[in-house]
Amino acid sequence: MTNRTEALPGNNKKLSKRIVARWQLYLLLVLPILYLIVFSYVPMGGLVLAFKKYNAAKGIWGSQWVGLDNFRKFFSSYKSITVIKNTLTISLYSLVISFPIPIIFALLLNAMICDKYRKVIQTVTYIPYFISTVVMVGLVFQVLDSRNGLYGSLYHLMTGMPAANILADGRLFKHIYVWSGVWQTTGYSAIIYIAALTGVDQSLHEAAKIDGANRLQRMMYVDIPAILPTASIMLVLAVGNTMNLGYEKVLLMQNDLNLNYSEVISTYVYKVGLASGITNFSLSTAIGVFNSLVNFVLLTLANWVCKRLNGSGIF
Amino acid sequence: MKKFRDLSLDDKVFHIAVFTILTIFFIIVLYPCIFVISASFSSGRAVQAGKVVLWPVDFSLEGYKTVFHTKNVWIGFRNSLFYTIVGTLINIVMTITAAYCLSRKDLPGRNGIMLLFTFTMFFNGGLIPSYILVQKLGILNTPFALLLPGAIGVYNLIVARTFLVNTIPSELLEASMIDGCSDIKYFIYVILPLSKSILAVLVLFYGVAHWNAYFNAMIYLHDKNLFPLTLFLREILMSTQIDPGTVQDPEMQARLQDMVAVIKYALIMVSVVPVLVIYPFVQKYFVKGVMIGSVKG
Structure with a gap:
């Protein structure tokens, strides 16, 4: 994350300006971050399955909660x-x-x-x-x-x-x-x-x-x-x-x-x-x-x- | 060795001990390699009888002939080549792009994004959630199941980023910016030409990983026409018999039982040779890559 001082209200404009100036870099990062979310963080959410009884028809979130x-x-x-x-x-x-x-x-x-x-x-x-x-x-x-x-x-x-x-x-x-x-x-x-x-x-x-x-x-x-x-x-x-x-x-x-x-x-x-x-x-x-x-x-x-x-x- | 005579007695003993231990280790590593090469060039009967010890016995190419007459080997070879080339290409593009962006010190939020990547090295969804994801995306039993998951290896990303941060002088960025170069143009015309050595390292790491992978293919693919070579190898190497139906030459089918072992040796050679052929060309980059990685391991 950026420094604390930069996140203060007074510096907000400066930060947003710096973000806009680097828009091309964010554009390049879209695919890698999308990949990261889909293939790394979505499965992490799937870990909740450990506390459920999996039902293929209902999916991970619809399955019944069974605790431990x-x-x-x-x-x-x-x-x-x-x-x-x-x-x-x-x-x-x-x-x-x-x-x-x-x-x-x-x-x-x-x-x-x-x-x-x-x-x-x-x-x-x-x-x-x-x-x-x-x-x-x-x-x-x-x-x-x-x-x-x-x-x-x-x-x-x-x-x-x-x-x-x-x-x-x-x-x-x-x-x-x-x-x-x-x-x-x-x-x-x-x-x-x-x-x-x-x-x-x-x-x-x-x-x-x-x-x-x-x-x-x-x-x-x-x-x-x-x-x-x-x-x-x-x-x-x-x-x-x-x-x-x-x-x-x-x-x-x-x-x-x-x-x-x-x-x-x-x-x-x-x-x-x-x-x-x-x-x-x-x-x-x-x-x-x-x-x-x-x-x-x-x-x-x-x-x-x-x-x-x-x-x-x-x- | 020129100064050996000038050494003290202590050091002479020490160096002889070092020499001996390393030579023993060297032989232990080398001997099985030579044995496999020799066995693959021997006749099926000699191998089956256990006559091969160091050099080929009854020199023959029948092991290789049978391997090249096996349809599955060709299918596997073709598929592995495809997965390795396309997969590595995806890996390289994604990794170097992300590494470049995250190496820019003037990118707001870059440490946060880096942390998101690093976190996945220590924590991940594990087998079943990943499997369900692939299923839900509808790419089960398609080549995408092998190409998309793992598109960025976080370790390799760190290696590439460390390389860019350490080797590209920041004056270069300033000069380009003054000349009106945009971030994307700077990446394509300045960064990429300067990153040849790290690209070679990445190609080697990713390429070998794709060529050698079997587990994802085993769980995600059912269609034999999509199998990489490693899956067919597993089938043949782990079994004690070979299904005659897979060999097309009828004359060879008859002698198959005699040849199980020699076929295995030949197969091992066939699957290792592509990597070994490329290895000498990239060896110096390989050592360099491991060292860059160790700086921030």
């Missing part, structure tokens, strides 16, 4: 505990593994003395990021196939015995999910840290060298403090995404054998809402609202902790 019934229904179903537990397990595991690895990778890459080799590694490790989720999951399935995949072939080559089918074991689901994510995104996630590291003042390194610090010590006491602010913001964002687990990938990796370990809130929302035999729009929306709320609380909490610790957060 949909939420009660979700929490009393046996599924709720499973999906909440799976969501938390997989995302915390994912956070613990895939948050520090890009940082370590960036630090090592920054310390690499052979420039050409560093560039090659960097370029190659970006590539998996461009593989689509569908192909990525197909790739994981193929490579880990116990008969004709890379895993099966290598296992057979080394032990002479047929490999066990690790894709059918539900308990291994979270490992496959998280580590394939590490494989795909480490190079990409490291870019931000590499950018922060190239911004480190070289005189700090020179000074540390004169003081007799070796490269490892310089990494610990020069490089790491330099990327700490970036890292803490990335951590807040990652925590704020805890509940928005990559449902596209989870959905594709699900099968009947691992469903007990792989059903998470976001995929459950999809199944209840659109994919099961008897779809329930209201229940699905309610679960979605619950998910967003938990997420928002986590984000605010992480942001608060981060502000307390180092004085900067994302908002």
Whole structure:
């Protein structure tokens, strides 16, 4: 919004004049704002569905108000505990593994003395990021196939015995999910840290060298403090995404054998809402609202902790 | 490496450790890629028997031949190309226009409008309300269902706006205004020619996202003739058998069961290659774009 002083009555004429002078800009903004209202804010209004019993004939607003019934229904179903537990397990595991690895990778890459080799590694490790989720999951399935995949072939080559089918074991689901994510995104996630590291003042390194610090010590006491602010913001964002687990990938990796370990809130929302035999729009929306709320609380909490610790957060 | 000999023992050990760890990681990333390429060029029987470990065994193109004889692959390819080109075009026009307006410091209310956009990054209607909206707009099962929702990615908007604010000097605006240039003319003749690098970044981000998207297509489309490649890929990659009816060559139909795996590898290659072909040209912009984004992430 404009400054307070400009909104005062005495300045009104000036403001309106300034608005008229910029009419062409507002004209250009008509489509983007229309888009924003229709595709972002109208669906937000649709969230009221969580408190109603959806009736397709009457529409969202005409449907009957049922209060918290949909939420009660979700929490009393046996599924709720499973999906909440799976969501938390997989995302915390994912956070613990895939948050520090890009940082370590960036630090090592920054310390690499052979420039050409560093560039090659960097370029190659970006590539998996461009593989689509569908192909990525197909790739994981193929490579880990116990008969004709890379895993099966290598296992057979080394032990002479047929490999066990690790894709059918539900308990291994979270490992496959998280580590394939590490494989795909480490190079990409490291870019931000590499950018922060190239911004480190070289005189700090020179000074540390004169003081007799070796490269490892310089990494610990020069490089790491330099990327700490970036890292803490990335951590807040990652925590704020805890509940928005990559449902596209989870959905594709699900099968009947691992469903007990792989059903998470976001995929459950999809199944209840659109994919099961008897779809329930209201229940699905309610679960979605619950998910967003938990997420928002986590984000605010992480942001608060981060502000307390180092004085900067994302908002 | 020229100075390696002059280093102290500590540093030598450190650099050898760094070199080793990075090389291991490098191999872990690269090996599956090479494996897929090799497997896609091997014969169906060799792949099925698990003989491929690093290099192609019984070099053959039958995987690719079968893929290119599959009708759905062509339909999907055509549709994906259409969605990517038209969708990216819509994205670019909307995003750069909005970014330009919101980068103008003399626009009353620009912070309020920006806030409206940013808010949607943290809060949105979610699956069902969006679905009902698409249904109510009457664009369910039409290409518009994939082109219109998500026309502006807020993250990309912030990246573009940050770029414009930081790189276009404000003197340029003053000079143009004195010369009697209107806001729209200034946008078209001054801003756009100076934004080539950010446009490249946006094309890459949006283009790859369109090419790789499958979820919206899965929920909004029923007509197979509209399916993007990813949906057909999902059908084939996630199943253990391939429906003989989809392959047009009768000779290939007979050998199909032997070839399930090699077809999958070839398919993976076919769908990844278009992105990889463009990648080297836009790589430097890509890194730049991520860095601009991180300034105000």
